[in-house]
Amino acid sequence: MSATRVAPFGDGALLIELEQRVDEAIVARSTAIADAWESFGHGTAIPGYASVVLAYDPERLTGSAAEEEAHRALRDARTRGRSKAARLTLVPTRYDGDDLAEVAVMSGLTVPQLIDLHASREYTAFFLGFMPGFAYLGTLDPRIRAPRLASPRPRVPAGAVAVADGQTAIYPFASPGGWRLIGRADLRLFDPAADPPSAVRAGDRVRFTPL
Amino acid sequence: MLHVLAPGLRTTVQDLGRWGHMRDGVPAAGAADPWAHALAQELVGNAPEAAGLEVVGPPFRFRCDDRRVIAVTGRDARLRGRGALPSCTAVLARPGQELVLEGGPQGRFAYLAISGGIAPPAVLGSRSTYLAAGIGPFPRALAAGDALPLGAATVDAGRAGTGAAPLPYGDDLRAMRGPHAGRFPADAVTAFFAADFTVGADSDRMGLRLEGAQVAAEDGEILTCGLVAGAIQVPRGGAPIVMLADHQTTGGYPVIATVIAADLGRAAQLVPGERVRFAEVDRDEAVAARREMLRLVAALA
Numbered sequence: 001m002s003a004t005r006v007a008p009f010g011d012g013a014l015l016i017e018l019e020q021r022v023d024e025a026i027v028a029r030s031t032a033i034a035d036a037w038e039s040f041g042h043g044t045a046i047p048g049y050a051s052v053v054l055a056y057d058p059e060r061l062t063g064s065a066a067e068e069e070a071h072r073a074l075r076d077a078r079t080r081g082r083s084k085a086a087r088l089t090l091v092p093t094r095y096d097g098d099d100l101a102e103v104a105v106m107s108g109l110t111v112p113q114l115i116d117l118h119a120s121r122e123y124t125a126f127f128l129g130f131m132p133g134f135a136y137l138g139t140l141d142p143r144i145r146a147p148r149l150a151s152p153r154p155r156v157p158a159g160a161v162a163v164a165d166g167q168t169a170i171y172p173f174a175s176p177g178g179w180r181l182i183g184r185a186d187l188r189l190f191d192p193a194a195d196p197p198s199a200v201r202a203g204d205r206v207r208f209t210p211l
Numbered sequence: 212m213l214h215v216l217a218p219g220l221r222t223t224v225q226d227l228g229r230w231g232h233m234r235d236g237v238p239a240a241g242a243a244d245p246w247a248h249a250l251a252q253e254l255v256g257n258a259p260e261a262a263g264l265e266v267v268g269p270p271f272r273f274r275c276d277d278r279r280v281i282a283v284t285g286r287d288a289r290l291r292g293r294g295a296l297p298s299c300t301a302v303l304a305r306p307g308q309e310l311v312l313e314g315g316p317q318g319r320f321a322y323l324a325i326s327g328g329i330a331p332p333a334v335l336g337s338r339s340t341y342l343a344a345g346i347g348p349f350p351r352a353l354a355a356g357d358a359l360p361l362g363a364a365t366v367d368a369g370r371a372g373t374g375a376a377p378l379p380y381g382d383d384l385r386a387m388r389g390p391h392a393g394r395f396p397a398d399a400v401t402a403f404f405a406a407d408f409t410v411g412a413d414s415d416r417m418g419l420r421l422e423g424a425q426v427a428a429e430d431g432e433i434l435t436c437g438l439v440a441g442a443i444q445v446p447r448g449g450a451p452i453v454m455l456a457d458h459q460t461t462g463g464y465p466v467i468a469t470v471i472a473a474d475l476g477r478a479a480q481l482v483p484g485e486r487v488r489f490a491e492v493d494r495d496e497a498v499a500a501r502r503e504m505l506r507l508v509a510a511l512a
Contacts, residue, residue: 007390008387008494009389009390009466010439010440010441010442010469010470010471010497011387011471011494011497011498011501012439012472012501013439015436017390017436020433020434022434034234043230044231044233044234045437046233046234046438046460046461047234048434048435048436048461049435049436050434051436051437052437053436053437053438055439058472058498059502062498063494063495127234127435127461128234128235128236128460129236129435129437129460129461130236130435130459130460130461131236131343131459132232132235132236132237132238132341132344132346133235133236134236135236136435172344173344175343190235190344192334192345193334196235197232197235197237197335198235198236201235202234
């Protein structure tokens with residue numbers, strides 16, 4: 001608790017920071033704080049690994065009133081259960097990414113060992129961000145070592161399965177990207193016409209199945 | 212219907228943004244200069260949530276089937292019929308009349324509002340266009356020949372000629388100290404507020420890229436964290452990026468400062484090569500500045 005900090009983030013938002021490390025319990029707490037804030041009706045909330053952005057309308061709440069409400073969200077989050085049941089999504093994956101061999105070498109593994117390690121775990125979707133439907137999944141087996149690229153690729157194709165710094169993800173759309181590509185998923189991750197639009201939501205479980 | 216005769220470089224349907232799906236990773240999008248957009252909607256008598264057009268790279272030539280009140284706003288943006296028509300002013304467009312939105316050298320984002328609003332069904336709660344993922348009822352830049360449905364217009368001819376003062380544009384942006392300011396070396400924040408930057412050519416609706424001065428970051432990355440419009444991220448290279456309408460919902464670089472809501476339009480409207488400086492303000496000053504902008508976009512002559 002002592003590591004918790006509430007700071008202004010511009011004139012219409014606050015940032016709550018929790019202890020800054022990757023930990024499933026801290027991510028779950030970030031999500032619970034975001035749920036609590038949204039239940040108050042002041043505005044949207046965006047959880048991260050160990051932080052939450054709380055948006056509000058400065059015409060309706062003063063900064064200090066918003067801070068009091070942020071502390072109320074912190075208290076409420078402690079008694080909040082998971083907002084929805086976790087679903088398991090299977091992601092059929094062709095392991096043929098451009099960086100597959102390099103990641104195997106960096107990790108001191110053979111390619112089949114790398115694939116086996118990546119596909120043998122059930123991951124948690126910590127939160128979504130970066131682009132529509134992009135779920136931060138973790139954590140990777142620590143034997144998979146994949147630091148981010150020093151300079152991002154100008155274009156990562158839609159469906160790319162990537163790893164970086166203990167995390168894995170699937171790119172829902174083509175975009176620039178700094179993660180290392182190990183495969184391709186055959187799954188539509190974001191459909192604006194669907195409700196909800198994201199195939200994987202925060203708190204869900206994900207498993208990759210090799211094709 | 213509004214008929215597009217010449218689309219300009221990149222014209223999109225925009226409103227105040229899509230705020231309900233940030234947790235699905237969906238950027239808010241919406242007008243890059245929300246104040247100019249709001250002023251245009253106010254001038255034609257639309258509700259604040261009405262959608263209009265954001266024109267990048269004019270001329271944008273169009274006509275409407277029926278009689279409408281229209282208005283053009285934005286930095287260095289003009290309207291022309293047979294002759295020059297005033298900007299920041301409600302203008303009566305006759306049925307079928309050809310009109311052109313034009314821009315000058317300092318123009319970047321121009322806004323066109325039409326009474327009744329651009330009115331296709333909303334997608335995920337907004338009519339905004341997010342081009343990168345093709346989200347919105349018109350999920351692409353407009354092309355010649357496009358016909359856009361308009362909402363029912365209560366055309367008040369007496370409204371024509373109503374004008375507003377042009378919004379203030381310029382190169383000084385007010386910013387609050389950022390939530391990660393403490394992670395920068397002690398003098399880096401002071402240096403940031405004293406530095407002269409230049410707007411990079413690769414600036415777009417996602418972000419304003421700053422060149423010319425480097426900001427020293429203690430540690431180039433943070434745990435991925437949510438973002439707001441105006442947040443100034445400092446990536447490892449030290450060249451700051453100001454988050455604009457299409458900014459991603461989360462980021463992994465520390466935020467040294469945040470451009471205040473009142474100055475988001477000014478930030479978006481800066482043209483590549485232009486000089487920019489940041490002036491530090493506190494939250495009370497930021498809220499007062501925002502209130503002043505709300506007053507400006509509601510104050511019609």
